[in-house]
Amino acid sequence: MSSQPTTLRGRVLAPGEAAGAALILQEPLSLWGGMDPANGRLIDAHHPQHDTLIAGRVLVMASARGSSSSSSVLAEAVRAGTAPAAILLGEAELILAIGAAVAEELYGRQVPILQVPEEHLAAIVDGAQVLIGEEGMVTITKPGG
Amino acid sequence: MLAGDAGPGTAFAMRLVVRAAEVLGADRMIPISRAHVDACLYHGQATLDFAARLAEGGTRVAVPTSLNVGLVDLLHPELWHGAPQEADPGRRLMEAYRALGCRPTFTCAPYQVVEARPAFGEQVAWAESNAIVFCNSVIGARTNRYGDFIDVACAVAGRVPDAGLHRTDARRGRLLLRLGPDVPAALPHEDSFYPVLGIVLGRRAGPTIAVLDGLPPGLSEDRLKALGAAAASSGSVALFHAVGSTPEASSLKAAMGPGPPEAMETIMFAELRAAWAELTNAGEALPLRAVSIGTPHASLAEIEALAVLLGSSRPAAGVELLVSTGRDVLERSEERGLAARLRRAGVEILVDTCSYIAPVLRPGAGAVMTDSAKWAYYAPGNIGADVVFGSTAECVASAVAGRVVRLRSAWDAA
Numbered sequence: 001m002s003s004q005p006t007t008l009r010g011r012v013l014a015p016g017e018a019a020g021a022a023l024i025l026q027e028p029l030s031l032w033g034g035m036d037p038a039n040g041r042l043i044d045a046h047h048p049q050h051d052t053l054i055a056g057r058v059l060v061m062a063s064a065r066g067s068s069s070s071s072s073v074l075a076e077a078v079r080a081g082t083a084p085a086a087i088l089l090g091e092a093e094l095i096l097a098i099g100a101a102v103a104e105e106l107y108g109r110q111v112p113i114l115q116v117p118e119e120h121l122a123a124i125v126d127g128a129q130v131l132i133g134e135e136g137m138v139t140i141t142k143p144g145g
Numbered sequence: 146m147l148a149g150d151a152g153p154g155t156a157f158a159m160r161l162v163v164r165a166a167e168v169l170g171a172d173r174m175i176p177i178s179r180a181h182v183d184a185c186l187y188h189g190q191a192t193l194d195f196a197a198r199l200a201e202g203g204t205r206v207a208v209p210t211s212l213n214v215g216l217v218d219l220l221h222p223e224l225w226h227g228a229p230q231e232a233d234p235g236r237r238l239m240e241a242y243r244a245l246g247c248r249p250t251f252t253c254a255p256y257q258v259v260e261a262r263p264a265f266g267e268q269v270a271w272a273e274s275n276a277i278v279f280c281n282s283v284i285g286a287r288t289n290r291y292g293d294f295i296d297v298a299c300a301v302a303g304r305v306p307d308a309g310l311h312r313t314d315a316r317r318g319r320l321l322l323r324l325g326p327d328v329p330a331a332l333p334h335e336d337s338f339y340p341v342l343g344i345v346l347g348r349r350a351g352p353t354i355a356v357l358d359g360l361p362p363g364l365s366e367d368r369l370k371a372l373g374a375a376a377a378s379s380g381s382v383a384l385f386h387a388v389g390s391t392p393e394a395s396s397l398k399a400a401m402g403p404g405p406p407e408a409m410e411t412i413m414f415a416e417l418r419a420a421w422a423e424l425t426n427a428g429e430a431l432p433l434r435a436v437s438i439g440t441p442h443a444s445l446a447e448i449e450a451l452a453v454l455l456g457s458s459r460p461a462a463g464v465e466l467l468v469s470t471g472r473d474v475l476e477r478s479e480e481r482g483l484a485a486r487l488r489r490a491g492v493e494i495l496v497d498t499c500s501y502i503a504p505v506l507r508p509g510a511g512a513v514m515t516d517s518a519k520w521a522y523y524a525p526g527n528i529g530a531d532v533v534f535g536s537t538a539e540c541v542a543s544a545v546a547g548r549v550v551r552l553r554s555a556w557d558a559a
Contacts, residue, residue: 013168028351028381033523037189045426045525063351065381068183068272068292075294076189091352095292097168101161102294106194 003142008120010136013092014100016110020085022128022140023057025049031077031096032069040082055082058130060121062090074099075106083111086132090118114138152202158301165295171306175268180206180300181255181280183213183272184293185242186502187235195294196241199301204245207303211250211261213273214442215239218497218505219251220472227504235503245297251497252471254370254442256284259473265392268311270299274377275370275441275519281384283369285392287311290383310384316393318356318386321406322349325413332417332555333361337536339368340518341421343375345412348420352381353408356400362389367444374441375518414558421556424521427512427531429549434511436460436544437500438537439469440520447537448478452486454541459491461547465507472496501527514549516540 026048029035034044040055055077064070074096077083083103087096092115100111112132124130127143166174184192216235218224225232243249248261255261255271256279263269263286271280271288272295280286289309291299299305309315324333332338346355364372364387376382386394394400438451451468460466468487470478475496478484484494500506501524506513513530515521516537524530533549542550 032188033526043526046423046522063381065351065379067274067378068277068290068296069186069188071292071294072184072186072188072192072195075195076191079189079191079194092168092170094165094168094295095290098161098165098292098295098298101164102195103191105157105160106191106198 005139005141007137007139008116010088010114010116010138012136013097013115014111014113016112016132017134018058018086018112018132020056020058020130022060022124022126022130023052023054024124024126025059025061028061028063028065030065030067030070031073032067035073035077037073037077037080037082040077054084056085059084059087060124062118062121064089064093064096068095070095071099071102074111075103078103078109078111079107086112086130088114088116088121090121091115152204154199154201154204155301157199158204158298161295161298162302162304162306166306169306169308171308173307174304175307175311176303177208177268177270177299177305179208179261179263179269180210180296181213181261181271181273181276182210182242182247182296182300184297185212185215185239187216187238193234193238196238199297200241200245204301206246206297206300208300210247210300211255211258212242212247213251214253214498214502215251216498216503218495220496224493224495224505225503226508242297250471250473252442252473253499254444254471256280257442257444257471257474268305270296270305272296275374277383278373278377278385279370281310282373282386282391283366290381316354316384318354318401319407320350320353320355321401321409322346322355322357323359323411325411327414328417329414329555329558335536335555336368337516337554339372340375341417341424343372344379344420344424344518345416346372346385347376347378347380347382349410349412350376350380350382350385354384354386356386356388356394356397358388358397360387360390364390367447370441371518378519378522418556421534424518424534425532426525427533429533431531432511433464433514433543433548434509435465435467435506435513436540437467437469437506437513437515437520438517438540440499440501440515440517443468443470443474445474445477448474448483448487450537451541452483454538455490455492458545460544464544464547465493466491466544467493467495467500467506469495469499512549514540514543
């Protein structure tokens with residue numbers, strides 16, 4: 001059984017192309033205090049997905065949270081090779097978008113960040129294969145599809 | 146500036162501000178009068194790489210700019226218990242921001258520094274989540290939720306995108322929050338109520354601007370500081386209104402605008418009590434190794450309260466009692482003889498950094514007690530601490546007793 005891939009278009013907060021498995025965050029996450037750039041894991045002890053590997057995944061979250069240091073943590077994760085492949089958000093998140101912009105200037109590596117309407121975000125299932133192409137085009141294939 | 150005629154670092158800053166305008170959907174820039182920069186806290190090589198790139202061509206900030214905490218207490222290097230070489234990059238980064246012309250305040254509470262504090266209605270670019278929420282809510286100055294890099298980029302540009310909380314129409318309350326009838330009447334008169342209420346506010350409101358109605362009027366700045374810092378830890382709160390206490394909430398109508406609120410919710414005692422309990426992740430029978438207060442950085446009033454609570458007592462043997470504050474407040478504490486009195490009593494005073502981001506607590510096994518919801522929230526993940534949350538009075542009594550002491554309080558009500 002294969003299911004049809006879904007396509008949608010996000011608003012580009014940080015440009016780039018990427019592919020990876022979706023990681024649906026059950027609660028908002030602050031990367032500072034929430035992700036260790038040394039190993040790419042989720043370290044917020046209060047978060048239900050504590051210890052999940054974030055590196056290389058397409059992070060899906062309705063909203064970000066907390067600290068203004070998250071720009072630095074994202075840039076450092078890009079430098080260290082532990083960053084998420086891409087981030088899909090329900091809102092226009094400045095702190096993460098700037099982290100990605102700085103990482104691109106410093107290291108020439110892009111982490112696309114897209115704002116996607118929340119009803120589309122909610123339809124993505126954990127582990128789905130997400131492909132992010134030019135100009136915010138997103139293609140989602142369900143796991144096993 | 147964008148073309149690079151003021152130097153490549155300044156052009157880099159301008160590119161970031163333009164990107165911010167695109168993300169926020171702003172079609173023009175407005176001038177700012179000051180900035181508060183969080184990018185001076187070391188988070189790995191990328192933060193040094195950024196500062197070096199930004200400085201190219203002799204970049205300087207265009208407006209008076211205060212600095213947030215860094216990794217190292219530059220005035221008390223003996224409090225560093227990590228490997229000495231691990232302090233070096235943190236120190237270099239703090240120095241790099243001073244070289245851009247920023248004022249070396251190194252505090253997460255710039256609103257406690259006379260020269261750095263904006264007035265009502267001022268347009269500023271502030272970073273550091275607790276400073277942002279204080280600036281907007283308690284002072285009524287205007288900032289968006291700026292983060293590392295864009296904070297200093299705005300300081301260099303002297304301008305910000307005209308969007309979000311810089312605009313009057315975006316500052317109105319949308320969610321009305323009231324305390325349930327089962328909340329003990331004595332609870333809002335206890336200091337430890339406010340950080341706990343902040344945790345609940347952050348969870349309920351997220352980025353939505355909430356209006357708290359029914360709290361005692363004229364809440365102190367320190368209570369509002371604790372409330373905001375906790376709310377900005379558990380949710381993306383950048384602005385809240387407390388009717389009768391914050392400057393844009395002289396009345397419910399002033400805070401919410403005309404018409405009925407978009408949403409109205411009640412906070413029951415059970416939710417507050419659960420949030421209070423969750424801030425403690427350690428067994429209270431664990432030996433107590435340290436007590437950390439002053440997150441966000443202690444105000445002069447809080448330093449004075451600590452001295453009064455301690456009286457002629459001292460922390461028990463083997464228990465470290467540490468208070469974090471800004472070097473500016475430390476200076477004022479020294480002028481009043483408070484700092485000397487605390488040090489004589491065995492209290493360690495930390496400045497320029499915070500005890501959950503740097504290895505400054507003496508290594509050891511056991512629980513750390515705090516009166517800060519923000520500290521309790523982040524320390525388990527950041528430094529692996531076992532945390533007990535309590536009121537300031539419980540923290541001091543515990544430090545003196547050498548074990549966790551609970552005092553009778555409105556939290557006891559079943």
